Amino acid sequence: MPVKSNPIPWTRRSFLSAAAASAGATGLPTAAHAAAAPFQPNWDSLVDGYRTPEWFRDAKFGIWAHWSAQCVPEMGDWYARHMYIQGNWQYEHHLKTYGHPADVGFMEMNNRWKAENWDPEALLDLYAKAGAKYFVALANHHDNFDNYDSKYHAWNSVRIGPKRDLIGIWAKAARARGLRFGVSNHSAHAWHWFQTAYGYDAEGPRAGQRYDAFRLTKADGKGKWWEGLDPQDLYTGRNIVMPEGFRTARAANAWHDENTRYWDEKPPLQNPAFTRQWFLRCRDLIDSYRPDLVYFDNSGLPLGQAGLDITAHYYNASMAWHGGRLEAVVNAKQLPAERRPGIVEDVERGFREGIEPLPWQTDTCLGDWHYNRGIFNNHGYKPASTVIHRLCDIVSKNGNLLLSVPVRGDGSIDADERKIVEDIGAWMARNGEAIHGTRPWRVYGEGPTRVAGGMFSEGNSQPLTAEDIRFTRKGGALYAIAMGWPKDGLLRIQTLAEDSNVAPGSIDRVEAVGSSDALPFKRTRRGLEVKLPEGLAGAPAVTVKISGAGVA
Incomplete structure (x- = not known):
């Protein structure tokens, strides 16, 4: 059963009051005083007032570093969730390589993530040469770790792991090369996605023993690398805890699929602190790094009203940064037609059948979103020709392509990825005139x-x-x-x-x-x-x- 974390109803008024109280002295518009700003935190205001900036319509091609501690094991997507699901191949890898998840949880991957071979300037040189006009860096994933100097979340890359402000360094390198800079924010799902860490083995020699998230407290960190940190802040607390009594891994995993994997964009009603914290962290990300694009890995905007509040804040802040000109792009997915004018819709690993009246974006990846050593070993990435064909199809239909190039935990990319990006660059060097700055014709093709x-x-x-x-x-x-x-x-x-x-x-x-x-x-x-x-x-x-x- 979910744990009751706050008996006080979390109303819209109390949310905005808390936001105003913690706004600080940034001098930028906030959702708390949106009434005085051009954009209000509601869909009508976003739809009526937003126009996609010309830089995005001209750019057409971006590259994405979808990089977090989940790349350390080099075992592909969703490692932080699946390593807690008994019988999953990533669980088996973790057990054999690092230890049982009751003893060695995912938080230890954050400490192992050192980014020792990361050369952001060389990577951005490669991406700019490939014809990318914008670059997006992952700011946080569903594993709830901030890759920046986060004021509201101690589990971040400055304090732990790389011990560097990854977003700040990426931003500086991208802008030095004339690229627009974006960030992706996936953490709104952490409150349910990460609940597998509170589970247990349903069978086997350690059946019934809860995993690390269930038992660890701040006090347990004394004398350890994470002293002073509270694991519950990382794992998000006991929101949807796997009940006792499962005797087979199959039954336990079915329970998780039904109860903790769902793509729920609503805020957790019994954990309003999570929504408040998400808003503060996201606003801090926007105000500190002033991105040109914010990608939300959400169907619609995240966490109900909080998503509307942060989008209005971002649009108003962008206008303040640019002398009244709106340069901001927000990406989210699966929007009803009437809401698409308010942000730029993203179509994950997909296409459109015809020319869209509004600009849109596809995001896809050469392989898995998180680095997967097996794909490299089997030479299984998308070839450059496939990427180029998809780019041409998407651009002909009024879209942009955001391509993820998987990054190893150490911060490098492999030889196959480099060759693919170089081949894309060779084609773009001659043909980019037909991509950049173009618009759809009368028919797409x-x-x-x-x-x-x-x-x-x-x-x-x-x-x-x-x-x-x-x-x-x-x-x-x-x-x-x-x-x-x-x-x-x-x-x-x-x-x-x-x-x-x-x-x-x-x-x-x-x-x-x-x-x-x-x-x-x-x-x-x-x-x-x-x-x-x-x-x-x-x-x-x-x-x-x-x-x-x-x-x-």
């Missing part, structure tokens, strides 16, 4: 391959081929990007046939992007046929620039 829409749809989509073409536009020119090299070197674009309703005017000139030389072309009722230069053969995608009244 043509071709036989089905692209499934929606969250997690990338696994249901077929690979794009040379017959699939995507369009973008900029400065009166149309860019046509073929997802491969045509077999005979002849690019055929049916959409631009001489009797086309989409492009009824003339086509005067065609050239390969990256060259000012005109290419021979012929326009018939079957389409526009362009003879491509042999030097482009083998490219993952081939781009031509088309001029004329018919495409302007």
Whole structure:
């Protein structure tokens, strides 16, 4: 049963009063006095007042460092949760490598995380060369650890593990290279996601013995590396504790799947302190580092009213930083259509089927979100060609691509990842003109391959081929990007046939992007046929620039 942590009802008035009391002397607008600011903490105000800033619409491509102590074991996603689920392969790895989770809990991974080979400037040089125009760093994950100099949470990277302000260092390196800087905040789910740490083995030699989160208190840290810290602040307290009586791991795990894994965006009613603390930590993150983008790993905004409060605060703060100009982007997922104008919707590992009227974003990863050694050993990352094809498809439909490049616990990336990023950069060096600063054309493209829409749809989509073409536009020119090299070197674009309703005017000139030389072309009722230069053969995608009244 959940523990009753506060008998006082947590109303909206008391929440904002507490926020005002702890606002400090930042001089920036806060949700506590939103009435005097342009944005109010409600959906009507966000929808009516927000416009996606041009920097984001122009950027098109960002790279993300989804990096936390969960990368230390190099065992992939959600290690901090799964290491407490008996029978899970990550539980078995933890047992064999580090010890039983009753003795060695996930908090010990934070102490093992040293980031000893981290070179943020070299990584940002690589990402900027790859054509990224914004960079996003993970500020905290569901494991509830802050990767910055957090004023309201002692479990942070300055005090523990790396002993450095990771977000501050990332921000400085990104901005020195002309990149916009963003942060991702995932910790609103920690109050239920991390409750596996309060469980126990349902079977085996240590059946019934509770894991570390259940038994550890601040007093237990005396003389240890975590002296002065309270493990309950990290593990979030006993919110949804696994009841006694399970005798099989299967039954216990089914209980966790039903009760602690759900993607509930509502605040925990019996732990209002968690919501208050989340708000303060997030506001501190925004005010201290002034990000251009805040990514919430949430369906809609996190934690009910708290999410609206922090978004209004962020928008108002951005206007204060930029002389009244709103430069802020907030990402969240699975929004109803009527709320999409208020923030920039993110589609995790997915696509859209057609051109969206509002800017949007896909986030995906070369492999697992947290570093997985097995993917590297098996050379299982997405190849550069796949990333480039997805980027072109997304941009043609008014979207951006945020690509996660998994980072090892030591702060480095592996040889396969580096080669993929370099290959993306080689393509972008020639073809970036057709990506950056563009807007959708009249249609997104043509071709036989089905692209499934929606969250997690990338696994249901077929690979794009040379017959699939995507369009973008900029400065009166149309860019046509073929997802491969045509077999005979002849690019055929049916959409631009001489009797086309989409492009009824003339086509005067065609050239390969990256060259000012005109290419021979012929326009018939079957389409526009362009003879491509042999030097482009083998490219993952081939781009031509088309001029004329018919495409302007």
